[in-house]
Amino acid sequence: MRENRKRWLGFGLGTLLGYVLAQQGWALWQLAIKDTARTLRTQLNRAPKGITFLEKAESAAYTRTHTVEDGIERIVYRPRERRFETPILMQHGMWHGAWCWELWQILFAEWGWETHAHSLPGHAGSLTQRPIARCTLDYYLGFLKAEAERLPRPPVLMGHSMGGALTQWYLKYIGDDLPAAVLVAPWVSHSMIRDGLWQLVTYDPVGVLLMLISWDATPMKRQARGSAVRFLVGPQAAVPLEELQPKLGPESVIVMYQHNPPFWRPPERVETPMLWIAGEDDPLLIEETERRSAAHYQADYIVAKGARHNVMMEHNYRETAQGIHDWLVEQDVR
Template sequence: MRDTAGHGRARELLERQPAEDSGRPPLLFVPGLGHGAWCWERWLDAAAEAGWPAYAVSLRGHGESPGRLRTALLGHYAADVVATATALPRPPVLVGHSMGGLVVQRALARYAARAAVLLAPVPAHPAVASLAAIARRHPLDALRIVGGGSLPLRPEYLFHELGAAEAQTLSDRCGAESALAQYQLLLHRPAGPPLGAPPVLVLATPDDRLVPIRGVRATARRYGAEVVEFPGMGHDLMLDARWRQPLDAMLAWLDARFPTERKAGA
């Protein structure tokens, strides 16, 4: 897949295909702040096993994707998602985590996705509450963000139930984030209304240490979305110990909206 930033190298796109093509829309997974496509590997495998074509993209400057991280804006990330979606065989369901959830909200205003799933998304409105939550736990981390540094993705921010060694290993795989994009998280305006009024599902945890649940619930109301919460889990729902629970909730929701041809004719 060609990179929209004009660097020529292919944008990183992980892919898993089901054993049989049931005609269902593909799932396009979008990572959050400092994460790459790698963070969706478990969900990619499980989604394909359940019959869904599954893809995960690394946004520009993340993972193995080209592009300048230093100058990246949320609009650039949304363009990456739209370009990736339009290159897939069929219009996909967009699945975004954290900052990726906000990027998906912006992409929905420009691209008619089949549906959307937001995991612990940065809220539709400015995420000042997230900065306050960080400041209460690690004041220097909040000062670092304000000063233009990248938020250190500590294990305690991301996980609640993993063992210390595994949590640290996953945290170490995370990278830096654009200072400009981080500023936008604190100052952005809500995205425009989604094209085509796609159904939206929100998955979240009330124990999130990065994105307070109040803002997540407000975002769900804005999209008329169902909210399913998983108490005790950390911000990285797709990587914490009980990662299968939110995945199963998503797949059940998708199954009800996009049955296979066999199920539809049963």
């Protein structure tokens, strides 16, 4: 009996290991055949045309328009007293959507900036257009490109986390001629595996295993004591974890593989003025690696004191936003 149990246990573990290895092979093959230039030439948005949701709100300082059009959710804040003609385009990161920028969108509207936040396909209010497991950075980049092209002039591009990676990809593959780029606790410049994998494995080993089995990054935001989701905000955050966590959605795993050599290498030189912001207490994208990445791009660098990963929701979100505003003014963005 005991020998049979050992045999079946060995068979089960072997099958699981084989499945995980096959998944890794599939992922690497998918990335090896990717051609970012070809992806960007493709019409990616295949959602039904038309507006399916429209909501407007007003305050003394701004108007807010929330739409879902052609399958893409957008939240736009327009100041009543506009001081700057250049819009700010905000790109969210993994699991998030356009909603994550709310606190900053309000502040920037009060300071005279027009801001545009959108949700990638399969995130928040945007329609799912391909299985999450097949969503790659070049696929997401095509939608970011489309959002930039909707605007009347080149925007300030602001990206958080994976959105910061997409900002780097935008500058390399689409155009290094923006008024400015602001990277908020972004993925590192060179390799997420080298500078983030060990922190992730030690922070949430169960989540990593579940992620590899399911081929979905959703387990990383599960409700559990050791869940990696706790890296997003600290105990004093303006948006507490219990309010944030239910809003988080599914996410691809393959995107984290793609932001590594040989599939990704950062440009050696960037002409667009760049501001890099790191969370001082970010447990996964630690400040030391963020500082090194900022130095590669010769970016100006700010550390959000005592902040974890979601800098725009932390206790000092206003001070960090003020720093961005002041920096943009110094860059003569108008």
